[in-house]
Amino acid sequence: xxxxxxxxxxxxxxxxxxxxxxxxxxxxxxxxxxxxxxxxxxxxxxxxxxxxxxxxxxxxxxxxxxxxxxxxxxxxxxxxxxxxxxxxxxxxxxxxxxxxxxxxxxxxxxxxxxxxxxxxxxxxxxxxxxxxxxxxxxxxxxxxxxxxxxxxxxxxxxxxxxxxxxxxxxxxxxxxx
Amino acid sequence: xxxxxxxxxxxxxxxxxxxxxxxxxxxxxxxxxxxxxxxxxxxxxxxxxxxxxxxxxxxxxxxxxxxxxxxxxxxxxxxxxxxxxxxxxxxxxxxxxxxxxxxxxxxxxxxxxxxxxxxxxxxxxxxxxxxxxxxxxxxxxxxxxxxxxxxxxxxxxxxxxxxxxxxxxxxxxxxxxxxxxxxxxxxxxxxxxxxxxxxxxxxxxxxxxxxxxxxxxxxxxxxxxxxxxxxxxxxxxxxxxxxxxxxxxxxxxxxxxxxxxxxxxxxxxxx
Numbered sequence: 001x002x003x004x005x006x007x008x009x010x011x012x013x014x015x016x017x018x019x020x021x022x023x024x025x026x027x028x029x030x031x032x033x034x035x036x037x038x039x040x041x042x043x044x045x046x047x048x049x050x051x052x053x054x055x056x057x058x059x060x061x062x063x064x065x066x067x068x069x070x071x072x073x074x075x076x077x078x079x080x081x082x083x084x085x086x087x088x089x090x091x092x093x094x095x096x097x098x099x100x101x102x103x104x105x106x107x108x109x110x111x112x113x114x115x116x117x118x119x120x121x122x123x124x125x126x127x128x129x130x131x132x133x134x135x136x137x138x139x140x141x142x143x144x145x146x147x148x149x150x151x152x153x154x155x156x157x158x159x160x161x162x163x164x165x166x167x168x169x170x171x172x173x174x175x176x177x
Numbered sequence: 178x179x180x181x182x183x184x185x186x187x188x189x190x191x192x193x194x195x196x197x198x199x200x201x202x203x204x205x206x207x208x209x210x211x212x213x214x215x216x217x218x219x220x221x222x223x224x225x226x227x228x229x230x231x232x233x234x235x236x237x238x239x240x241x242x243x244x245x246x247x248x249x250x251x252x253x254x255x256x257x258x259x260x261x262x263x264x265x266x267x268x269x270x271x272x273x274x275x276x277x278x279x280x281x282x283x284x285x286x287x288x289x290x291x292x293x294x295x296x297x298x299x300x301x302x303x304x305x306x307x308x309x310x311x312x313x314x315x316x317x318x319x320x321x322x323x324x325x326x327x328x329x330x331x332x333x334x335x336x337x338x339x340x341x342x343x344x345x346x347x348x349x350x351x352x353x354x355x356x357x358x359x360x361x362x363x364x365x366x367x368x369x370x371x372x373x374x375x376x377x378x379x380x381x382x383x384x385x386x387x388x389x390x391x392x393x394x395x396x397x398x399x400x401x402x403x404x405x406x407x408x409x410x411x412x413x414x415x416x417x418x419x420x421x422x423x424x425x426x427x428x429x430x431x432x433x434x435x436x437x438x439x440x441x442x443x444x445x446x447x448x
Contacts, residue, residue, distance in 0.1 A: 017249060024245065029236050030229055037232035046241045050248065057249050068219055075226040083194070101215070104223035114230075121230040136193070140228045145197040168189040175224050 005109055006065035013061045020057050027071050028053070030114065031078045038082040038141050048081045071109075072102035083143030124174035132167035135160060180371075180411035181207070181214055183399035185432050188214070188221035199328060200414075206325030209318075329412055336370055339363050345424050347373070347445035353428075354378070356443050358401070360386075360424045367417030369398060369424075372410035375443065378428060384442065385433045388415055389423040400433050401426055421447050 003022065011019035028049060035045035052074060056063070063070065108114055125133050138144045138152060150160040182188060182204060190196055191204050208214045336342055347358040356375030363369070371386065378384050384401035398413045423446045428439040 017246065020249065021242070021246065024242055028242070029234065032237040033232040033235045034229040036235040042238075045235075046237055049237055050241050050245045053245050054248055069223060072223045072226045075229045076222055079226075079229070101219040102222040102226060103216075103219040104226060117227060118230045121227050125228075125231055136228070137231075139193045139195045140225070141232070143194055146195045147197060149195070164193070164195055165184075165186055165190065168186045168193065171228075172186060172189055172224060175227055 005070040009060050009063055009065060009070065012057060020053065023056070023070070024053055026109065026111075027074055030071065030108075031074055034075060034141075035078055035082050038079065038086060038143075044085060045082070048078060048085070052078050052081065068101040069104035069108065072104035076102050079140075087143055120175065124171050127174065128167050128170060131155075132163050132170075135164050136167050136171070139164065180402065180413070181211065181400045183397055183413070184435075185217075188217045189225060192218065192221040192225040202321060202325040202328065206322050206329075209322075332368060332412060333370060336361060336363055336366060336368050339366065341365060343447055345421075345445040345447050347424055347426060347443035349443055350441055353440060353442040356426070358386075358426065358443055358445075360445065362388075362415075362421060362424070362447070364418060364420045367415045367419070369413040369415060370410055371398075371401075371413060375401065375426065381431045382428050382439075383431050383433055384426050385429045385437070386413065387425045387427065387437055388419065388421045389425055391420050391422050395425070395437055397433065397435065398424070423447060 003019075005023065005026075008019040008023050012023075031049055031052065032045060035048055036042065039045050039048075055077065056074070063073065108117070125136070128136065134153070135149055138149050144152060146161050146164065147157055149155075149164070150157040153160065155163075182191075187196075187204070191201070196204060208218055342361055342363040345360045345362060347356070347360065349355050349357075354376040356373065358371060358373030358375060361370045369388075375384060386398040386401050387395040388398050389395050396415060396419065398415060402411075423444060425437070425441050425445070426443040427437045427441050429437070430439075
């Protein structure tokens with residue numbers, strides 16, 4: 001049986017490099033995928049990927065496994081940094097997320113669960129209308145706000161807000177345990 | 178927004194990053210002060226994080242892991258170990274000659290203090306940098322919070338000064354929980370300020386405030402935090418231009434509902 005994330009974090013706190021390598025092997029693929037989708041730039045994606053795990057190495061003691069999920073936290077940090085770079089925001093904004101708590105409704109430590117989730121998330125997105133799916137992807141992968149999505153698509157702001165709210169409700173129903 | 182976000186999916190919208198302006202600032206001002214909302218936001222962040230699985234799979238090059246492992250060796254916490262490791266690697270390649278031995282002594286006499294100073298300076302700079310980043314983040318958060326409070330204070334003043342602002346008193350219904358809530362409401366501005374008190378809601382249930390319009394279905398004005406004593410006044414944003422014929426508080430499943438489903442606990446007609 002593989003070592004839990006919480007146990008690996010404890011080992012990282014004790015400066016065990018093999019624990020960081022194990023967590024890297026477990027989650028680097030997921031992070032690399034979302035970073036490449038956002039940035040569409042392999043070099044920039046790999047810089048952020050390395051930086052996120054280096055941040056984990058430096059700040060592992062501050063991560064409280066009882067407060068949330070490590071892969072959720074890693075994804076939030078990685079996405080935030082990628083969006084910051086994409087939009088040329090101050091990269092230090094990501095540092096605030098050290099305090100961020102992320103509760104994922106599934107245990108992502110298992111590769112099997114990750115595979116199952118892959119199917120569920122794709123299914124949940126396929127259940128949305130094309131407009132809803134496009135709006136969610138503009139928000140998540142390009143970091144656009146309501147009004148920016150309205151400008152991009154040419155749709156009225158109210159329509160965009162309703163579209164995203166309905167999509168989010170649908171995703172919540174499908175992805176909740 | 179001085180109270181909780183008005184709809185359950187607001188947490189997911191914030192986590193998705195689509196909220197902006199006042200809506201976002203008000204959310205950020207409230208959530209750090211409310212453990213229940215912080216928990217809901219953590220759950221929403223987790224749900225939204227799952228969208229990462231929708232990205233086409235791209236494995237990173239093996240070089241990234243190599244660079245990462247080299248980087249952690251050069252980080253301050255692992256610096257002394259890296260020096261020791263480097264010395265261990267070099268030792269077998271150097272022949273044991275007398276002059277080399279003395280040469281190493283001289284080199285050590287010079288290099289060790291220099292290395293020690295470099296280590297101290299590096300650690301100091303690293304700590305200073307980390308502290309400055311922390312301070313900057315705290316200052317930014319404080320500024321955002323103060324801006325949100327200032328905006329809210331401006332809204333309260335505008336609401337109280339407006340001639341068409343009305344005050345509605347909500348009274349307990351027979352057989353229901355006791356309470357006394359007042360709603361100061363301006364239809365044109367789409368804003369209301371509420372205060373008062375109400376008995377605790379039963380377990381797993383929430384009180385929800387509704388604007389009952391002249392025509393159409395009730396509009397949610399958010400959840401009400403129960404209190405046996407006077408509550409801190411809270412602001413509510415409503416669709417502008419909707420004239421109310423009444424305000425009501427109903428008992429709903431925890432987290433609220435899109436439309437009222439439970440009994441009316443307090444009601445107040447707009448006179």
